[in-house]
Amino acid sequence: MKSRDKAVNQMIKAAGEREVETVWDRYQTQQPQCGFGELGVCCRNCTQGPCRINPYGDGPDHGVCGANADTIVARNLVRAIAAGAAAHSGHARHLAHALKKGLAGKAPAYGLKDEAKLRALAARVGLDPELPAEELVNKFMDMALEQFAEGEGPLKWAQSFLTGGCGETFERLGTMPTGIDNTIVEMLHRTHLGVDADPVNLLLAGVSCAIADYAGSHLATDLADIMFGTPGPVFSQANMGVMKEKSVNIALHGHNPVLSDIIVQEAREMEEEARGAGAEGINLMGVCCTGNEILMRHGVPALTHSISQEMPMLTGALDAMVVDYQCVYPSLAGVAECTGTKLITTMDMAKISGAVHLGMHEENAAEKAREIISVAIEQFRARQGRPVNIPSVSSKVVAGFSVEAIVQALSKLDAADPLKPVIDSLAAGSLQGVVLLAGCNNVKVPQDDSFLVIARELAARDVLLLATGCGAGAYARHGYLTPEATLEYAGPGLKAVLTAIGEANGLGGPLPLVLHMGSCVDNSRAVDLAVAVADKLGVDLNKLPVVASAPEFKTEKAVSIGTYAMAIGLPVHLGVVPPVLGSRLVTSVLTEGVKDLFGGYFIVETDPYKAAGAIFAAIQERRSGLGLPT
Ligand code: SF4
Ligand code: MSK
Known part of the structure; x- marks a missing residue:
């Protein structure tokens, strides 16, 4: 069994019939996967390697530099934590830049939307919540951006949003970060050849990096709520049955609402253009966490998630998949080519060969959102007359x-x-x-x-x-x-x-x-x-x-x-x-x-x-x- 999802299984069958390779096919071609990698005992941190340790004692027990299995496993693990923290906090930083530019009048699509949330957060981080909104949001943003730099004391966003007991534990164990970026960078430093070789010391540093990740994640949530509104209960639908044969079907995939929220707003203004192309309307749907962001705030239906991200294209009815970053499989380009979907990358730091790149910048967000929707409308026009195979599965x-x-x-x-x-x-x-x-x-x-x-x-x-x-x-x-x-x-x-x-x-x-x-x-x-x-x-x-x-x-x-x-x-x-x-x-x-x-x-x-x-x-x-x- 590959999936419990009936719609996904229907599309896996369709992929087989059309000889389109999927994530499950590629997984098979990777078998058997490397046992050293699975155990974490492979190191490529310098060109004397790759080195691998035989965990069963029947072979080398140290890498060329002398690192043992404990050091190598710990180093690999904490590097993964650093990458994860970099991704979440990069997402937060992107939102911060958008709002900062919006407040300075340089990015008209962005501004303060949820003042009540701002005031509640301000009180938590020690700002005067009674300040006038404009002054408060600017002070708040300065403080938010300071989280990335190395400070002198405990990281504010970790300390303010956890219990006092957590803060004391982190201080006592030396795991309280003082800034997000320096904590991540230090992890790369200490896992370089010949730096930290004490596995417990490495793991504690990994914890510190993860706490910085928590701060970055919290900041990302906070900024998104301030800019786009704090979610409240919404009613919607999920799964591939939410696609509509006669509408312009656009999937929004990735993580950051910085573009997708603007697309949701602009799509409402472009219904007429879609009807002009013979469509009944524009049907936005979400994939992965970008999907979660727009479901939570706007009730946009959820199309599919994670490993089944290639599947909606196989319906033949997906006109465009618009991606920002994180968890976006490069394989989408190949599937899109087979199925007539336009794969549109939007972040200059996350391009995919074979996709159309429409680089979104905070200053041109609304304009770019309209351009992206127009490309999807053209694609809808081009798919007319072709059969579609939309699973009638939705919840x-x-x-x-x-x-x-x-x-x-x-x-x-x-x-x-x-x-x-x-x-x-x-x-x-x-x-x-x-x-x-x-x-x-x-x-x-x-x-x-x-x-x-x-x-x-x-x-x-x-x-x-x-x-x-x-x-x-x-x-x-x-x-x-x-x-x-x-x-x-x-x-x-x-x-x-x-x-x-x-x-x-x-x-x-x-x-x-x-x-x-x-x-x-x-x-x-x-x-x-x-x-x-x-x-x-x-x-x-x-x-x-x-x-x-x-x-x-x-x-x-x-x-x-x-x-x-x-x-x-x-x-x-x-x-x-x-x-x-x-x-x-x-x-x-x-x-x-x-x-x-x-x-x-x-x-x-x-x-x-x-x-x-x-x-x-x-x-x-x-x-x-x-x-x-x-
Ligand atoms: Fe091998 Fe050490 Fe280089 Fe890793 S850092 S590849 S264990 S020599
Ligand atoms: S998108 S991190 S596959 S949850 Fe957040 Fe889904 Fe995991 Fe990506």
Whole structure:
């Protein structure tokens, strides 16, 4: 089985018939994959290598420079964390530049949209929230950009948005970053040949880099909310059935809303042009986290996610796929050529050979958005008369669960103390705990299978489920973001809690089984929620019955997210084995040693049923620690 998604399976069949190569085909041609790489014991950090260690003691136990398996595994791991942190914080920096230029009158598409969010954030980072909006936003932006530079004290965005206990732990262990960029750069320095060869020292530096990643991710969420609005509940659809044969079908893929949000706005103005070309309208759809951003803020339907990103082209009905950056497969160019889709790259730092590049800059965002839509309209004209094969598979979706939206919904139960109903339910045991399901799909796991199994298993045990990234996308495509899924899969306690909140909000039924909190950077929203609960209870995050799970993760960004989730004190389940098993030391530090230092730790379990059991056991352990009924 390649995927649990019926639409994806239909398109895999179509790809086979048309001899279009897919991610699953390429995975087969890679077999057998390198065992040294899988264990993390291959080093290419200098030209004396590549060196590899035989982990079974039957061959070299040191690289040419003398690095052993522990050093090599740790170095490889922390380099991945640095790359992930660079990606998330690069995304934040891009938003910051856009807003800065917008405020200076140089980028008319961008400005302050959500003043209430700005004022709330300002109060958290120590600015006077009562300042006039223009003065406040400029001060806030200066402070935001300072996060990238090396400061003298703790990184403001890490310190201000975590519990005091986390801050103390990070200071004590020397893992509190002082700036985002210098922390990432230092990681490249210390993993260069002949610098840090102490695996534990390297891992602690990796934690510091992951905390910088958390700060960058939080900043990305904050800036996007300020510029484009904080999400609230939206109703939409997901999966390839959202394509419309007679409309101009445009997929927006990647991560950063800096262009996609403008395309959403401009598309509304260009409906007439589309009708002039014989279309019924413009049909925007999202892929991966760009899709999550525009679903959360505008209700734009989700088309597909992660490993199935090539599939919508195979319908023959996708006129354009517009990509920004991160998680965009270069293979899209080849598939687009076979299927008549225009693949449009938009970021000068992320071009793909074979794609059309329409470079977007903050100053010309609206103009470029219109140009991109016009190209798609022309492509629609060109595809007329060609057959299409759109799977009639789609699911209803309720999304948009920012922390603000959740608190707003809870306030209907208790206006004076919105978190109280959740805390009371946790204390009574009608809610056993909270699990954040995050991360990607991975070609090594049948697509969505682990996400779905774990959600069903935990929901039946009264665990509240949050989701982000392509995990949230999986739940969207399988109908788990609906009240109906709550009625079908939730245990009695969870069902009662979600129903009480839903009915208090006039939904006439429960909230969805899984609450979609946004994109990968929006894992910061889930942390915000956990921090609010911890602060209210007066305990630290490493005491809460809250677990993170990445059942099908693949990217370096996911490695970094998992590491910061561990560092703030959460048990973190990984459903794909990370490349660390070549070092017994690194493996034991990550699964056991870190628990004494941070309270969080990693649980590696590839079987989703066993994983659900291990996650639930971690919740129970935390409940016992708090003296709550199990
Ligand atoms: Fe080999 Fe050391 Fe160079 Fe890595 S840094 S490739 S282990 S010599
Ligand atoms: S897009 S990082 S495949 S979640 Fe955020 Fe999906 Fe993973 Fe990319």
